Amino acid sequence: MLSVDTTQLLKGVLDLAVLAVLRDDDGYGYDILRRLRTAGLTEIGDASVYGTLRRLFAAGYLTTYVVPSEEGPHRKYYALNPAGRTQLKQGGDVWRGFASTMNTLLRESA
Template sequence: MDTTRLLKGVLDFVVLAAVQHEDGYGDGYGDDYDIGRRLRAAGLEEIVDASVYGTLRRLSGAGALTSYVAPSDGGPHRKYYGFNDQGRAMLAEQRDSW
């Protein structure tokens, strides 16, 4: 099975699910991408941070996520993404379709 195609088809869903309970950042250095790390910890090891970052930007641009910048303990500021009502509706719709 081509897992790359499968992951691309569910990336919006898993990224929304990853931030539904706690805001997370999608930028970092090395392996310091919070949301990507959450997804890999959940068993989605093949997801690459560049795909997560692109998905976060797209979902934020579409109004499904909020974003804000906050200071970081070990480097430059980080851009955090959070859940909102439109994201909640999108996630519920995707859950129903699955």
Template sequence: MDTTQLLKGVLDLAVLAVLREEDGYGYDILRRLREAGLEEIGDASVYGTLRRLFAAGLLTTYVVPSETGPHRKYYSLNAAGRDQLTRSGKLWRSFATTMDTLLDDRGLAA
């Protein structure tokens, strides 16, 4: 199954979840998502999502200078982002439970 469409629907939630515990810069966030199991996620998708979440007021940014390369823009969850993570997480869990029930009822569960 192509996971591209599934990822589009949950990428905001995944990025917010990754930033819940620790701030991160673009490539770091991408790496953490891939390490969590989202190997197929594209660079442009993550950077676009970060820009969109920032524009929506869910993230704040700050720049950290680097002596060995370009400065890095770090992203951080703000109060609105934490609220959105909570709401979206509840919605996801409800949806996942519904899908599990549908699959279990039809003998399709793993």
């Protein structure tokens, strides 16, 4: 039985999605989650974003800095570093190739 749901598809491209929303502006955890949801990935959970950020950071694609906040806790901001930008570009190319292949396939089968 074939089941395609967004969660399954998202798993493969979550790294790329997080890198993409950080391309223009740095962001902190909850902010990044909000950007992804606003962009249309409504099913994404906080743990997914947090885990992905930690992993991308550990892999050396992100830098972090802490911004003190007047009211409430400090916010940890994530920013793309050059390695992250390279990764985003390469991942984007792979994705576009893959997406166009899938589009062709689906158009033929429709």
